[in-house]
Amino acid sequence: MLVSLNWLKQYVDIDHLAPQDLAEKITRSGIEVDAVIDRSQGMTNVVVGYVVSKEKHPDADKLNVCQVEVGEGDVRQIICGAPNVAAGQKVIVALPGARLPGGVKIKKAKMRGQESNGMICSLQELGIEGRVVPKDYADGIYVLPEDAVPGSDALELIGLRDTVLELGLTPNRSDALSMLGVAYEVAAILSQEVNLPEIQYNxxxxxxxxxxxxxxxxxxxxxxxxxxxxxxxxxxxxxxxxxxxxxxxxxxxxxxxxxxxxxxxxxxxxxxxxxxxxxxxxxxxxxxxxxxxxxxxxxxxxxxxxxxxxxxxxxxxxxxxxxxxxxxxxxxxxxxxxxxxxxxxxxxxxxxxxxxxxxxxxxxxxxxxxxxxxxxxxxxxxxxxxxxxxxxxxxxxxxxxxxxDLDKTPARVVVSPDFINARLGMKISLEDMLEILNRLKFDVEAANGFLIIDVPTRRQDIKIEEDIVEEIARLYGYDEIPMTLPVNYEQVGGLTSYQAKRRIARNVMEGAGLYQAVTYSLTSEELAQKFAFKAEATTKLLMPMSEERSILRQSLIPHLVETASYNVARKADSVALYEVGSVFLGQTAEELPYEEEHIALVISGKWVDNAWQGEKLTVDFFVAKGIVESLFEKLGLTERVTYEKATVEGLHPGQTAAILLDGEKVGLIGGLHPAERKKYDLKETFVAEINLQAILEAEVEEIVYKPIPRFPAITRDIALVLDRSTPAGEISEIIRKAGTKLLKDVKVFDVYEGDKMEADKKSVAFSLTYFNPERTLTDEEVVNAHEKVLKALAEAGAEVR
Missing domain, CATH: 3.50.40.10 (Phenylalanyl-trna Synthetase, Chain B, domain 3)
Known part of the structure; x- marks a missing residue:
């Protein structure tokens, strides 16, 4: 609802208030003022002009040379291109130096060799929306009435010396969809009377x-x-x-x-x-x-x-x-x-x-x-x-x-002052309540400890006691409601440990650049157990709407892959999505499916695309594994998680691993099988799914912060020749067990399989970090620890290159 303050002044006295102050009072009383619009928009030097004569521009077919009087015999030449300009008209003229909406400043200029000392304006050029301009003047200048005085303030004449309040009304306040309705509201706020129009005619x-x-x-x-x-x-x-x-x-x-x-x-x-x-x-x-x-x-x-x-x-x-x-x-x-x-x-x-x-x-x-x-x-x-x-x-x-045949009887609401105060948690006197209701022009009578209120029919939203409570509160002032602590304020609310960890999991995924997806819990019989790493009896609907949505899922991956395919088909060349949701496994004692919360991800396309550096990297297994490792790191489970080679139908046999927590399988990670990629028209695509419930409920030791090391660490690199089938993780575990307490970290930094290696062999390079937090290590200590590692590797059949 747009409310002109010049119009509103006809019904209620608001001259003593600045528009911003009035807007603040209205907002605080419950109707939000979305905008305070100055219709003049800072315009200056805009006056009424009289077109003395009009002639065609000698060098332009669509321009006219007009002589325009702008007050007290001051006649100026103005070039105008409006099709409806004519001699004898009263028009709006922006003089040189005038400022118009949009930062336009009017200057003296020459147009095709003819001097122009101003501009004859259309309403649109004065900031009025084209959709409300009268059709006769939609494509030209605006013509003023004959009694307009040249040289007078044109903005005053056409009503632009005005401010408009834009009210953001809620659906219940239909009474404020009229100027009189707004007048009643403002009068109640300001404790004034409403001046209704007098209707008299013959x-x-x-x-x-x-x-x-x-x-x-x-x-x-x-x-x-x-x-x-x-x-x-x-x-x-x-x-x-x-x-x-x-x-x-x-x-x-x-x-x-x-x-x-x-x-x-x-x-x-x-x-x-x-x-x-x-x-x-x-x-x-x-x-x-x-x-x-x-x-x-x-x-x-x-x-x-x-x-x-x-x-x-x-x-x-x-x-x-x-x-x-x-x-x-x-x-x-x-x-x-x-x-x-x-x-x-x-x-x-x-x-x-x-x-x-x-x-x-x-x-x-x-x-x-x-x-x-x-x-x-x-x-x-x-x-x-x-x-x-x-x-x-x-x-x-x-x-x-x-x-x-219309019933025009006002609605009657009976409410006690105690009911109002109890709902508001404050003590408003009966006199204040009556004063507020009288300001609202509600007919009210206090009798036998109750307020008997006949609500004016203009207020269709007032029906029950709580409506009266709201009216009392908003006009008494929401700011006046006292601040109190809850009765059991010592029981401070907050997230449970599980909820806080779930939030961490979402933050990890989003921090890695993945978007959250929400897919259907219902799926088809074909997809119900696909990619499930703990498949059990499925749960079918008795009356499904379709075969595609007839069974509760046991994995999040199938629908995420479908979502990735949907996006790629619509020219999204790179997709990175994750979902936190439930899978439904077997049945509980109540013959209902057991819900287990999982987290899953799918990534496809480019992972890095820095055009200015010419750097483009596509996703691979280790990108997906890195995201999963970041999740375990944030949850403090890194030391307890291991990965084992696995075979899962629909995933690449050489790029699939099971995820274990304390030796128990809690998830899987892998690349889609080429046949699956072809089916869904996807490029290299990698997925992962983890039993979120299991990892969030796992007990974790409290974080113990350690001081920044004062002493340097020493690294040793070794390259080992291994059978191609030997997982690097097994060798890493041998190194960790053989190393003394000085061995703090083991990382793989290179894998080589090429012409200089036997066909069934590979070279894996490890970086070992030795460190003592209490003193600087000697070469002898490092050599002794490293020799133990080399001996253990030799016993395991690993050959140092």
Missing amino acids: TTSEKAEDYIQVRVEAKENPLYAAKVVKNVKIAQSPLWLQHYLMAAGVRPHNNVVDITNYILMEYGQPLHAFDYDALKTNEIVVRLAKEGEKIITLDDQERTLKAHNLVITNGEEPVAIAGVMGGANSEVTSDTTTVVIEAAYFEGFSVRRTSKELGLRSDSSARFEKGVDPNRVLLAAERAAQLLQELAGGEVLEGTVAVD
Whole structure:
């Protein structure tokens, strides 16, 4: 909702408040102000000009040389390219030195050899959105009324010396979808009264009922009223009305349509104007549409209706879709002389369903959906009649033709002050509560320890005691609610150890560059046990929606691989995903599947792609293993985890390993088999899956921090000739066991298999680190420790190169 403060001032006194201060008060009372918009946008030197003459530019077909008076006989030459500029017009002129929105600064210039001393402006150039600019001026300059005074402030004249508040309304606050609703809210905040519009007009001796009859056949419309205004003169609306509408985000059309839109924004009550002569009959019938019935709406689109859509007809054919949009066959045009004003109350559910089905949403439908004030329906029609008489010269016929079965009884809420204070945890006096409710214009009576409140019908959101609690709290001030500790404040909440570790696991994956995926727990019979490293009896649904989603999964990998394939098929050349989720194994004593939380990853494509360095690295087994090792390192399990060569159907036989924790299998890691990659149209792809529950529940010793070493370490490198089938991990374990307590670390740093090695042999190079935290090692100590390692390797059949 866009609220012009110049417009708001008509109903409540806000002159003493700066716009920012008012916005702060409104926000603190419960309606958030999303933006405070200065419509002048810092513009200067923008005045009214009078076009004395216009001639074609001698060297440009689309430019005109205009002589423009800008006040007190000051005539300046301005070059203008607008197609609608003409002599005798009053226009908006930005003089040299003027600043316009977007940082535009106007200077004297020459255009094709002709001097230009300013710019004749369109509304768009003054920062007004094109969608709200009147169609007559959408592609040219804006023409001011004849009584505009040259040299006067143009921004003041067209309403840009104004500030607009953009309210972010929640769906329950439909009352604030109108200027009067906002006025009631601001008046309550500032403890002021609301100045409602005075409605007075003269009527003719003719009666409306002699011109039009109303019949309601559908219960979805409990109130329908029509007023008739004759001899209206269709013209442009006064400048003040046009610019109030534009400030509210509504495009002006003509005085009749603008009046209905003005009242829509003022009262929050949608109205519609029919051309009486175009109705062709003297009756309006409100009924449900016939199945397949058609209507061309005001946007020139043909709409096909359903039997539950509510329509307004002339007794023969639809002339409007109730609460949504009028029909083109009864539209007010420049030839209209007699107008029928419709004011109605349509059920929100009916309007919403019709609007959604037709894909047609309007300001009217939005208000009917959320609920309008039943006591403003007829009042809005009277206000429209008044303005049609004042601004369109209309003659209002006596009376209103109406069918009224609408219950307008205010909702009654009974609540005790103790209930309010108990819910808020504070002590607000009865006097303060009554004062707040009176500021809100709620009829309230205190009796027998209770507040008996009749809620105005404009506040459709107030139904129960808790609604009154909210109203008291927000106007008393949320900042006034005291800060208190919970009763059991010593029981501080927090994450369990398992939850904290799970969060660490996610952080490791995301820190390595993987994106989290969430896949289905249900899968097909073919994929249910694929890649499962602990396959057990599966759990099938009794009534699955499809075969593809009929069995609970026992591995996360299959769906992650499918997700990778899906992304690659859509031009994502590199994919790195992980998932934390449950697998379902066997059955518990209650005949339910046992859930086990796992973590899995899939990586494919490039791992490093630094174009500026010309560096490109594709993923491999060791990238996946490095991510898994980082996870165990963060969880403090590195020393307890080992890897063993494994064979898993669907994974590459030479690039697959089982992951063991304390000798128990907790996961697997490997590359997809070439046949699997071809099936899913993937390049080199590697996967891993770990029983997250097992590793998070594993007991870990407390972290003991050690001081930074003061003494240097000594490294020894050895290259060993091994059988190709001998895992490097076995040799590493032999080295660790043979080394004395001085051996602190063993790493593989090179593997060679080539022409200079026998066909069934390989060379593996290890780096051994010796260190004593208490003193500097001697060469003799290192040699003795290293000799023990070499002896153990020789006994194991490893040959030193």
